[in-house]
Amino acid sequence: MSKAEFLSVELTEAFVKLIAQQTGLEIRERDQADLSEKIFFRMKAINILFPEEYYQLLGYSTIQSYQEWHRLVLLLTNLESYFFRDKEQFNLLRDRILPELIERQQNKKTLRICSAGCSSGEEPLSLAIVLKELIPNPEQWNLMILGVDINQEALKKAKQGIYTPWSLRSIDPEIMQRYFLHFNNQYYLDMQIQQMVKFKYINLVKDAFHEHNEMRDIDLIICRNVFIYFEASAIAKVLDKFNHILQPSGYLIAGHTELCGQDLSHFETKLFPESLVYIKKSV
Ligand SMILES: C[S@@+](CC[C@H](N)C(=O)[O-])C[C@H]1O[C@@H](n2cnc3c(N)ncnc32)[C@H](O)[C@@H]1O
Numbered sequence: 001m002s003k004a005e006f007l008s009v010e011l012t013e014a015f016v017k018l019i020a021q022q023t024g025l026e027i028r029e030r031d032q033a034d035l036s037e038k039i040f041f042r043m044k045a046i047n048i049l050f051p052e053e054y055y056q057l058l059g060y061s062t063i064q065s066y067q068e069w070h071r072l073v074l075l076l077t078n079l080e081s082y083f084f085r086d087k088e089q090f091n092l093l094r095d096r097i098l099p100e101l102i103e104r105q106q107n108k109k110t111l112r113i114c115s116a117g118c119s120s121g122e123e124p125l126s127l128a129i130v131l132k133e134l135i136p137n138p139e140q141w142n143l144m145i146l147g148v149d150i151n152q153e154a155l156k157k158a159k160q161g162i163y164t165p166w167s168l169r170s171i172d173p174e175i176m177q178r179y180f181l182h183f184n185n186q187y188y189l190d191m192q193i194q195q196m197v198k199f200k201y202i203n204l205v206k207d208a209f210h211e212h213n214e215m216r217d218i219d220l221i222i223c224r225n226v227f228i229y230f231e232a233s234a235i236a237k238v239l240d241k242f243n244h245i246l247q248p249s250g251y252l253i254a255g256h257t258e259l260c261g262q263d264l265s266h267f268e269t270k271l272f273p274e275s276l277v278y279i280k281k282s283v
Pocket residue numbers: 022023024025077078079080081082085116117118119120122123148149150151154202203204205206223224225226
């Protein structure tokens with residue numbers, strides 16, 4: 001990269017602020033050189049000569065701006081995920097939280113779960129596997145497992161249901177045997193499990209949840225390894241939105257320590273040996 005391809009301090013600050021407003025993502029000082037490279041990479045791809053012009057493009061409410069955000073987001077997001085990531089939290093879900101929700105919803109036979117920041121699907125699909133094991137008659141239930149993300153490529157991969165051994169590095173061999181078909185060093189997820197999960201593009205920070213029919217009356221939100229990349233004010237904004245879409249006594253599970261320092265007055269916290277969980281207070 002030539003020297004001319006560095007952003008000025010002022011412009012770097014302006015991009016950092018715009019990205020945080022639009023996506024929640026916090027670009028830390030140590031990552032700013034990297035950000036500059038990504039911006040010049042995108043400028044070249046769409047034949048823009050000056051970073052000021054690119055900044056303006058991102059600020060517009062045009063279809064070009066919308067499309068460009070999608071492409072830039074592909075470069076800004078970290079997609080690391082794998083099946084049954086944080087086994088302890090999954091054990092807690094399997095042994096305590098999901099059985100309790102199933103019991104609670106036994107009459108209505110409706111269960112609504114959202115994996116927020118689901119990347120390529122490993123998290124909501126792991127939940128689908130656990131539910132399949134817990135509910136012997138899933139066809140009698142109205143189950144919704146929704147995976148939402150801001151990265152379109154990750155969502156495309158999630159919908160394919162084909163994974164490398166790396167995504168399955170933490171899975172119980174018996175579960176792997178039962179739900180995956182191994183072929184050519186790739187693992188094909190059981191169709192029934194795939195069909196239990198719906199994937200959708202939603203920007204947790206920018207999008208109005210009420211415009212998405214699925215984002216209501218949620219019994220369990222799982223949002224892990226997303227807020228670690230967010231600015232504190234964006235976390236607060238998303239927490240408020242989560243509070244609005246959760247059922248009274250609905251559960252929120254985040255990554256360990258991801259909600260430190262946040263106002264959690266709308267939630268009760270419950271400490272299990274495996275993890276802290278948050279329960280929406282019934283008013
Ligand atoms: C590190 S992955 C975590 C995946 C999964 N939750 C897990 O713990 O394995 C973080 C995900 O959050 C998504 N993300 C980041 N900002 C987002 C936003 N504003 N709205 C929705 N998803 C976002 C990223 O695209 C990425 O897929």
